[in-house]
Amino acid sequence: MADNTRCGYVAIVGRPNVGKSTLMNHLLGQKISITSRKPQTTRHRVLGIKTEGDVQAIYVDTPGIHQQEPKAINRMMNRAATGSVKDVDVIVMVVDALKWNEGDDHVLRKLQSNRAPVILAINKLDAVEDKADLLPHIEMLSAKREFAAIVPISALRNRQLDQLEEEINRRLPESEFFYPEDQVTDRSMRFMAAEAVREKLMRQLGKELPYACSVEIEEFESANNVWHISALILVEKASQKRIVIGDKGDRLRKVGTEARQDIEKLLDAKVMLKLWVKVKSGWSDDERALRSLGYDDGQY
Structure with a gap:
């Protein structure tokens, strides 16, 4: 170097x-x-x-x-x-x-x-x-x-x-590199997969759904060059669950298709993505629940 x-x-x-x-x-x-x-x-x-x-x-x-x-x-x-x-x-x-x-x-x-x-x-x-x-x-x-x-x-x-x-x-200090030259993020692929699902939810639902939704990855495994991923979408009310699922499940399918395409690019492999929606009342106002979902205080 x-x-x-x-x-x-x-x-x-x-x-x-x-x-x-x-x-x-x-x-x-x-x-x-x-x-x-x-x-x-x-x-x-x-x-x-x-x-x-x-x-x-x-x-x-x-x-x-x-x-x-x-x-x-x-x-x-x-x-x-x-x-x-x-x-x-x-x-x-x-x-x-x-x-x-x-x-x-x-x-x-x-x-x-x-x-x-x-x-x-x-x-x-x-x-x-x-x-x-x-x-x-x-x-x-x-x-x-x-x-x-x-x-x-x-x-x-x-x-x-x-x-x-x-x-x-030009304002960065003289220093050795902190990360390998080919590393692009500190986040895991599991985290990135959850974020891909959440992005599609936010884009799809527009004004219909407030910020009372989060995504938790329950399964993240590879077999025969295929990734099997199960993601749980948490909402706070039964009415929000109906919005996420959509008419005959069409909205959830669309979110799943778009998220899967993004995750396949990330992993450079075929992905089987399953989405579930669950009501968990009050999660967004519960610090313990938020920490269990991977939220932190932003410390390095």
Whole structure:
């Protein structure tokens, strides 16, 4: 390994639904974090590792930091997000194009005591119709705090991500790599399979289902080059179970088909996926239940 390698942790933070997971996936060049148009899609701290040349950047995709904490799951997601920025080397704060609201101010306040340089990534540049509006907006943002850099980007369209990476990489400390060069995440394939199912649920159900649903993998075994996976979808009410299953099971089948296709890409093998739906009242407001489902406080 070269003597002058750089390696460090990069936290991607922001309020819900500003495109943090999309940004990490595009920086890595592959899908690690699940995405949907719904805010708070990301519930766990997920590491994405990118090794290129003499630099290894370890991206930490965090749940959106939100102001309200009505349930235990919201409190744990906030702890995961704020805990993940404690010891990182660089922070990328993602904001939504020309929008700035109380949620962004709240995130900024959470970063006040952190000594790591904060790069502001102004995302969704492709949605800005008149680029002349951008300059006064950047001036307004630069008055909020002393950012290490401000980079307008479009994560979805891969625009100016190389410039963002340049700003990140040059601020990483000189260090040996922490992970093997071919490793892309710290999460297990079992976890990734559960997240694939949850992503399809969030995309399919849109506004019909609140966030009272989680996925638990009960079987994850390989035989004769075929993976046999059984996933349990937990909801909080019988009415939600009916929504997930759909008319004659059509919605559950569609979720299963789409999730299976994603998992087959992940495992590079044939997958037999079985989905079950179970009502477990109050799981999202029960810290013990959440820990048993794999939720944590975002510590490394």
